[in-house]
Amino acid sequence: MDCPECKLEFDETSHLPRILTACGHTICDSCLKSRYKKKNIICPQCSITTIAQSLNILPSNLALLQLKQKKVVQDVCTKHGKPIEAFCCNDKALVCVICLLEDGHKSHELTTIPKAAKKYRDILSNYKQLSSSNLDYINRENKDLQEKQASLLMSYNKLLKDFLIIFEVIKKIVSEKELQIKEKLKKTLDDEIDAINAKSSQLANFSVSIETFKTEVLSSEKENDLDIILNFSKREELARSVTTKMQPSLKTDPFGQFSIESEVTALIKQIQNKFFQKVETKSTPTIKKKVLPAATPANKKITAKPSGKTISKPGSALDWNNISVISRAHSDEDTLSMKSFDFNSLYKLHGTKIYAISGFSDKALSTVEVYDSNADNWAIVNDCLNPRTQFAAINYINDIMTIGGKQGGKRISTIEKLNIATNTWSMCPFALPTPKSGFAALSLSNDIYIIGGNDGSVLNTFEMYNLDEWISLPNLSSKRDELAAVVGPDLNIYAIGGYGGDSLVLESGEMYNIEIDAWEKIPNMSYPRRALSVITLPDGIYAIGGYNGSSYLREMEKYEYRMKKWVNLTPMKTGRCTLSCVASADCQYIYAIGGFNGVALGNVERYSVVENKWEDVAPLKCPRFMHCSVAYND
Structure with a gap:
């Protein structure tokens, strides 16, 4: 009844036996305290780690304490006070001579004390083997749970890494699109303002020409006939220029070419194309397609004939192996989440x-x-x-x-x-x-x-x-x-x-x-x-x-x-x-x-x-x- 670590006998004080829940082994309280680090205890017998918030939550091995207590072995019959002579297999009881003669055990199956004890030892040994098998199962389950936890953490970290990469790329695409639209809007505004200034300048020049013509007309009223005739060609040319009908400004919205809906749609498609670019894969067809002959009647029996040829992978709409540009920078294992990432959810498809x-x-x-x-x-x-x-x-x-x-x-x-x-x-x-x-x-x-x-x-x-x-x-x-x-x-x-x-x-x-x-x-x-x-x-x-x-x-x-x-x-x-x-x-x-x-x-x-x-x-x-x-x- 000793601790396997310190070799001291278990007791109910400083060497209280406690059970490590991950593996089922029992260690005394004193040894556990020396091994308890960061809420983890490594078993000295099997090296399996038990996680515990404190030592007090680990269960005490009461069975060991009870076995340790000394029991008085009674070798006489408690009923008749006579020495125990045999074991009754029917009633599973220790019997003396009087029990055999007077208490109905005579016709029962009897055996010696050593044989009965051996039988019970064998039964307990079988139970021990079964419990060991369960313990092995518990150890395997705990190992599987630990591996599952490690796998979950690995998957979480990979997914998180993938999505962080995705959103960084999306941010870059959005920023570039924002700059592009700003530049396009500014250029449209500048072009329209330049056009307005040019039109204003044209109108100002036209006004000056009209005033000049009016001055010439006033001057002609004071001239003699000969001067009017001599100056008419110049004045007629000026008159034609100021009486030409001017083209009105086009009343169109220069920003009509911009549509929030179309720009958002283009942005989403740009994001989708970024992550799902189609890569042309070369595949050599291994089943040669023949020219389609005259239609085979539906009632004509056709026998499937064997072919030693294989099917080539189709380049179909199911080709999800055409993964993103980002994915190519990682190993296949790192890009599991990228292959199944569905950007269709970012925009509405046809029903x-x-x-x-x-x-x-x-x-x-x-x-x-x-x-x-x-x-x-x-x-x-x-x-x-x-x-x-x-x-x-x-x-x-x-x-x-x-x-x-x-x-x-x-x-x-x-x-x-x-x-x-x-x-x-x-x-x-x-x-x-x-x-x-x-x-x-x-x-x-x-x-x-x-x-x-x-x-x-x-x-x-x-x-x-x-x-x-x-x-x-x-x-x-x-x-x-x-x-x-x-x-x-x-x-x-x-x-x-x-x-x-x-x-x-x-x-x-x-x-x-x-x-x-x-x-x-x-x-x-x-x-x-x-x-x-x-x-x-x-x-x-x-x-x-x-x-x-x-x-x-x-x-x-x-x-x-x-x-x-x-x-x-x-x-x-x-x-x-x-x-x-x-x-x-x-x-x-x-x-x-x-x-x-x-x-x-x-x-x-x-x-x-x-x-x-x-x-x-x-x-x-x-x-x-x-x-x-x-x-x-x-």
Whole structure:
């Protein structure tokens, strides 16, 4: 019962045993005082630091004090006064001879005192091992907490540094703009004053000429006929000059060229361009595009043929890797916050329009609704040609395409397109290689990618249509039906969650690495999800809703692709699967639309990325699930 530091026996005065809460070791009060520095104590046994405002708040190890107290070991039966002879395993009691004969212990399981003591020692030893495991867990947790605190401080300092740099640059831009406008205003004023002075001088000279002419006229009245004739040419020239009609001054506002609104808009765009300059990147296409032949009939079966070629990274609107001038002065690690900094929030973009297409309610739907984010309302537009469920929809050039899925319970391969300009639907001249449903579709650089799905069995296929033919790309590592897929902020393709067959709901995800032409596993989500929706924003990939095999999920989590981990965010108000989600044009909001949680849902929720909270917006005109939604920005 000695202190491991000073080797003196614990007592209730100067050597009171106290527990270090960070590691669980016990040190006497006297040794703690010598080690207590700046509210920190380093354990002499394991070197883990315990933080304490004072020594008195550390708990006393009362158990040690109680064990230290001497106890009288009774070796005789307290009931009969006879020597203890055995231990009753049934009643867990020490017994004497009389206890055995008279108190009913004769038929019980008995053992010797040493064997009973050994058994209890073994039990205590097992408990000791379990407590040691818990202590190891506590130590690991404390280490993780300390590392998390250090990581938070590092992230805080990096963000603070980034934003200080940002605002210094903004101040410089604003100052330069201020000086530019002041100089322009002053030049305009000086030019106008010079013009006024020139006009005044012209008027003064004209007045002098008129007075001279009047004098000449008076003189002519006294002259004889011959002098009048001789002086007439000079006087006529003077007369013409003073009777010429003068041009009035233009009554225009010289400062009309200045507009506060236009100058502010130009300033904001200048700031945005400063931080988001587009850098032309050279990429060598590895899939050669062929000249588009005659249209392929939609009913003609096309077989996806393999290709040993990879996809080149597209230079698309998703190219958030084109970072700012400031960012280039730092390492990649230092500029995490800069890559996700969104200057769109500094000025108003056009409102987002969301098309909610087809799906199922109490029956298969052909209806299409359009949401106007500025007015917060839905409007019915032209129906699609065929009702579909479990299909995919994409933005493709200037159209919206609906691809495959089910019609009347049967899988189909046909593709329809909506011309946004004319609001008319038509059939596409090409189709999927095979009828399928539950797949994910993407559009990149005018190519169409189809991932996973179900054609009667769960698929792990990955196919591309390149305006000419379907090409097979490397298969997914897992079969996935009812999955979700996106192009990530790093411009790689992500396939997330889904149904793997045999009642298996997947929590896994994988990334198609364009550079090496292969799928790589990413960390698992916090929840298994099928019939979920995913959204890409500059700061990560958001997985929303779905079904985990027993319940409809409200939960949302974000994949921090730089840190390679999932982070849980505020859940939706309503759990749902087979929903659709889209992001606003300014990347500030995510809309969760419709879905199913036992009934078809019409409610729409909007998530604020900045505030990390959900709110209700205008509901759909028609509840629907197994539908698709596509955002279209003018």
